[in-house]
Amino acid sequence: MILPEAASEHGKKIDQMFEITLILTSIVFIATHIVLFIFTYIYRYNKARKAYYYPHNNMIERIWTIVPALVLTVLVLMGFLTWRSIFHKVEDPNNKPLSVEVTSSQFQWDIRYPGKDGIVGKKNYKLVTSTNNLGIDFSDRNSQDDLVADEIVLPVNKAVRFTLGSKDVIHSFYMPHFRIQLNTVPGMPTYFEFTPTITTDEMKAKTGDPNFHYVLLCSKICGTNHFNMQKVVRIVSEKEYEEWLTNQKPYLTDDLRKAFNLPVPVTEPAKAADTTATASVKPSIENQLALKK
Amino acid sequence: MVHTIQQNNAPLEFNAKPRKFAMWLFVVSSIIMFGGFTSYYLVFSAAKGKGHGLVLPDAFMYSTAVLVLSSVFLFLAARALRSKQLKQQQLFLWITVILGIAFAYLQFQAWTSLYMSGAVLINNNAAISMIYLLSGMHLLHIVAGLAFVVSALISSYRNVEHAKLVYRQDIASIFWHFIDILWIYLYVFLLLNS
Amino acid sequence: MSTISTHDTHHDDHGHHHETFLTKYVFSQDHKMIAKQFLITGIIMAVIAMILSILFRIQLAWPDQNFPLLEQLLGKWAEGGRIKPDFYLALVTIHGTIMVFFVLTAGLSGTFSNLLIPLQVGARDMASPFLNMLSYWFFFAACVIMMSSFFIQTGPASAGWTVYPPLSAVPKAIPGSGLGMTLWLISMILFVASSLMGGINYVSTILNMRTKGMDFWKMPLTIWAFFLTAVLGILSFPVLVAGVVLLIFDRSVGTSFYLSDMVFGTQIMPNEGGSPILWQHLFWFLGHPEVYIVIMPAMGLSSEIIAVNSRKPIFGYHAMVYSLIGITVLSLIVWGHHMFVTGMNPFLGGVFMITTLIIAVPSAVKTFNWLATLWKGNIRFTPGMLFAIGMVSFFISGGLTGIWLGNATLDINLHDTYFVVAHFHLVMGSAAIFGMLAGVYHWFPKMFGRLMDSKLAYLHFWVTFVCTYLVFFPLHFLGLDGVPRRYYAFTEFEFMHKWMTVNKLVTWSAIVAGLAQVAFLFNFFYSIFRGKRAPQNPWESNTLEWTTPVERIHGNWPGEIPTVHRWPYDYSKPGAESDFIPQTVPFSETMSSNLFHDFEGNAEAEQIQREWNAKNDPSKNNE
Structure with a gap:
């Protein structure tokens, strides 16, 4: 195979399509080139000969219109069905996919895991401050237990649903081994659901490369460091995943609790938070108020 | 290289038909550009579930009437030319020019009243910005159209040969009637998609 | 050439004036002179774009090495002898823009439509020679403005030739999106105006000014190709104007047509409510027809040259015309295949996949008909013929990978990788350039009355043909391995290290291919003045x-x-x-x-x- 091995369920389907297309186009490529070069060689100029006056043959032309059309129809149908199966996932309420949110910005990926409730909370770009890098809206209960992660760790054979967003320009979330690519667009969340099937350790054994790891790349031109937007991706067993998850810290720090007028576990909530809470929707105004005080 | 020029004096005879056709093609490309703008508007408002949401200023209504009237006078000018009454043609062309300028003035009035009502160009609702953009791009067309009308007017005073007069008048007519219809389309479009 | 004084003998009163140097060579209204102006400007722009590409290929092959020469040449863009990442992106962007618009649209279609339409349909000149002259000078101004962006503080536009906002709209995102991008947009408006003036003229001339007996089904395929190209231009370029105007407003006035929800660092941008995806729709509504605007004239030129030099009628003339018409119509409804992974409605993705793969059918018909034309021919290997055959080869190689990319499912993994780079450089880059070169060699006698040297031409052909495959074929494998395009260096990701040697091969091939063009340039300019005098009908052609x-x-x-x-x-x-x-x-x-x-x-x-x-x-x- 020319592609690296697919490490996701839908990736295998894509690879099937890929192989069929590869075989078909290779045949056409080789055949037409043989014909092209043989004809030019055999029928090279010869004074004694006269070319054969052969302006058209409707039968032949019909054949080589219809045959490619039929082959392409088959490819289109297969492609269409595979495409649908990748993007139209039927919700199964008993087996909800794991939700992970990825936010791109120049030039990094920020990962947010949902915490115990399994739901990644709301965010609003207008809430971005130096402490609240993603603009998470902590007045949404679902946000309060969300976890920071500095790498993407996923349990093997469990469906994951990525929510993709961008803070500044368009980036593209590209993980070639899982056959995933989707743009991250400011102001428009995008979603990709997939199931990884091979753990990093298994892949190390398969490729015979002890340093192997899955990669996340940015594939849409996004600025100076476009070529270096890295994030480590690890696929692990369910057990390792649970273990890893317990070590992750929540986004909600004490400072943010104060800013959002939430109870801080150790100390009492600061009084000043009252006045800023309502204004917090407009951070620029918030700063001004702070200054005036 | 010395050319044998004698054989070269077959004149490049004046042929109005292909040039008029070129004008029609320009009209087509212009329609497509406005098609681009209005389809932006449609997709935008479908995605956001809102249009510009304004009551359009009355000035737009008056300007529409003025523009239609100017088209009528341009039509009269063309008819006068056909019956070779140059004086009359010139008069009607002058009226067209004046009405064209009046139209431009009314568009500025409309923008002012939009601005006063708070619907400014730099707006978080791109649909409102689009009102300025559509009428502005249309106004550029009006300027070009006035140039064509003035060119017909000048050649009428200069009394050039009749075929060229008719050609210039035709070019002005094609373009002016087009921008007239274009404006009506844009106005109705903005009325319907508020 | 001596000045012409005998022109005084003109006695017709239809706007003929004294021919001076200025009216004959500069502000000429003669379609043949305008064609030459387009060609020579196109060649100069092609050389510039080629040098830009070699610069960024050097960076890709030797990312860790310093070349003091580069610093001398480029100054602050290559401090310490190494091209900076921002300038790398500027190089990629301007290379793409110049090649797609200035070389393969204006240089190819502008040259040969101007030269051949009046000559092959039997007209004295274009419908409006004045508009034609204006078309050239708008194009020239567009070129000058585009190049001037290399001489400003913040550098040229660097958001890729597709200039997707927000990257292209916010100067904070990348320095090139400052003044450089403004110049890019102005240049593009002038260019579109030039294309429209040209296109309107071509269509009007073909429809109205054919000589007696020249009905549609007696027109050479070149004319059919130019005609449909011009129609396609008229139908799609105005949409780019619409898109560009909105982008200008977003950048310079502060509207929010394409912008929303942006934060740079902790600075929240005021723009709200727009959608960057809408730019992509407007851009690709032109952008995709644009690639057919590029390739169709090359197809027309090749069809004609292949028929002439095979000494055989083109096989399936009617099918050739219908397939061109099919491509023209279909190309207007396939633009979405550039946007499969933008997160647009998956159902739309499916629809665009269907239309995209249908367009492969007329393309296949054309290929088979070219092959059938060669069958039992009596092939003269003139330089033009070699390049036309090369064009067919590249069209097949690049076209077949289109079947992969047009399939939304496969596109998920291949989009924006080197696979795409390989695909379009073969199918529209190399194929169109070869069609253009075929045309230059074939119609050079018509333009300058002299023949080009064929030995140099053979050298030019073989080195270019082989090196082009060496440059672009390996790039497919980088793409399959998941290497995204527009990467400044392959140093940061471990899995890319294995491609470093391939990059060196590609760069060396590009340099050799570049040197081969010197043979062409010398041949071209030398033959204008010193070439063998051409007979009236050097290729024994019918047109x-x-x-x-x-x-x-x-x-x-x-x-x-x-x-x-x-x-x-x-x-x-x-x-x-x-x-x-x-x-x-x-x-x-x-x-x-x-x-x-x-x-x-x-x-x-x-x-x-x-x-x-x-x-x-x-x-x-x-x-």
Whole structure:
């Protein structure tokens, strides 16, 4: 195979399509080139000969219109069905996919895991401050237990649903081994659901490369460091995943609790938070108020 | 290289038909550009579930009437030319020019009243910005159209040969009637998609 | 060339003036001179774009090495002898823009539409020679403005040639999105204006100014290709204007057509409510037809050259025309295949996949017809013919990978990788350049009255052909391995390290291919002044342009414009004396080779032929 091995369920389907297309186009490529070069060689100029006056043959032309059309129809149908199966996932309420949110910005990926409730909370770009890098809206209960992660760790054979967003320009979330690519667009969340099937350790054994790891790349031109937007991706067993998850810290720090007028576990909530809470929707105004005080 | 020029004096005879056709093609490309703008508007408002949401200023209504009237006078000018009454043609062309300028003035009035009502160009609702953009791009067309009308007017005073007069008048007519219809389309479009 | 004073003999009063150097070579309204202006400007822009590409190829091959020479050449863009990442992106962007718009649209279509349309349909000039002149000067201004962006503080536009906002809209995102991007947009507006003026002229000329007897089905395929290209331009370029105007407003005025929800660092941008995806729709509504605007003239030129040099009629003339029409129509409804992974509605993705793969059918028909034209031909390997065959080869190689990319499912993994780079450089880059070079070699005698040197041309062809494959074929494998395009260096990701050697091979091939162009440039400019004088019809071709005198006079034909009697592909017709019959030869002079089919149901002519056959060659009446 020319592609690296697919490490996701839908990736295998894509690879099937890929192989069929590869075989078909290779045949056409080789055949037409043989014909092209043989004809030019055999029928090279010869004074004694006269070319054969052969302006058209409707039968032949019909054949080589219809045959490619039929082959392409088959490819289109297969492609269409595979495409649908990748993007139209039927919700199964008993087996909800794991939700992970990825936010791109120049030039990094920020990962947010949902915490115990399994739901990644709301965010609003207008809430971005130096402490609240993603603009998470902590007045949404679902946000309060969300976890920071500095790498993407996923349990093997469990469906994951990525929510993709961008803070500044368009980036593209590209993980070639899982056959995933989707743009991250400011102001428009995008979603990709997939199931990884091979753990990093298994892949190390398969490729015979002890340093192997899955990669996340940015594939849409996004600025100076476009070529270096890295994030480590690890696929692990369910057990390792649970273990890893317990070590992750929540986004909600004490400072943010104060800013959002939430109870801080150790100390009492600061009084000043009252006045800023309502204004917090407009951070620029918030700063001004702070200054005036 | 010395050319044998004698054989070269077959004149490049004046042929109005292909040039008029070129004008029609320009009209087509212009329609497509406005098609681009209005389809932006449609997709935008479908995605956001809102249009510009304004009551359009009355000035737009008056300007529409003025523009239609100017088209009528341009039509009269063309008819006068056909019956070779140059004086009359010139008069009607002058009226067209004046009405064209009046139209431009009314568009500025409309923008002012939009601005006063708070619907400014730099707006978080791109649909409102689009009102300025559509009428502005249309106004550029009006300027070009006035140039064509003035060119017909000048050649009428200069009394050039009749075929060229008719050609210039035709070019002005094609373009002016087009921008007239274009404006009506844009106005109705903005009325319907508020 | 001496100045011309004999022009005083002009006595017609239709705006002919004294020809000075300025009106003859600079502000010329003669379509043949405008064609040469387009060609030479196009060649200069192509050389610039090629040098830019070699610069960024050097960076890709030796990302860790310093080249002090680069610093001397580029100054602050290559401090310490290494190209900076921002400048790398600027190089990629400007290389793409120049190649797609200035070389392959203006340089190719502008040159040959201007040269061949009046000559091949039998007209004295374009519908509006003045508009034609304006078209060139708008193009020239666009080139100058684009190049001027190299001399400003913040550098040229660097958001990729597709200039997707927000990257292209916010100067904070990348320095090139400051003044450089403004210049890019102004240049593009001028360029579109130029293309529209050109296109309107081409269409109007073809529809209204064909000589007597030149009905649609007697037009050479070149004319069909130029016609449909111009129609496509008129239908799609205005949409780019619409898109560009909105982008200008977003950048310079502060509206929010394309912008929303942006934060740079902790600075929240005021723009709200727009959608960056809408730019992509407007851009690709032009952008995709644009690639056919690039390739269709190359197809037309190649079809003509292949037929002439195979000494055979083009196989399936009608099918060739219908497939061009099919491509024209379909190309307007496939733009979404550039946006499969933007997160647009998956159902739309499916629809665009269907239309995209359908467009492969007419392309396949064209390829097979070219191959069938070669079959049992008597092929003369003129330089033009070699390049035309090369064009067919690249079109096949690049076209087939289009079937992969047009399939939304496969596109998920291949989008924005080097696979795409390889695909379009073969199918529209190399194929169109080869079509253009084929045209230059073939019609050089018509433009300059002299022939180009064929030995240098063969050298040029073989080195370019081999090196082009060496440059672009390996890139497919990078893409399959998941290497995204527009990466400044392959140093940061471990899995890319293995491609470093391939990058060196590609860069060396690009340098050799670049050097081969020196052979072309020398040949081209030397032959203008010193080439062998060309006979009137050097390739023994049927089309009308070869009936004009070698001296290339204003008005094209001395005296009457010739009348056309037959289609342009009567090569090696059985029964004819020579192996070509120009379009101007009436059937009455070729009684021995006429077929009943030629008369298109004209009963009287058929009767005359029947009587002649009965007298001279009775067996022919049985056909």
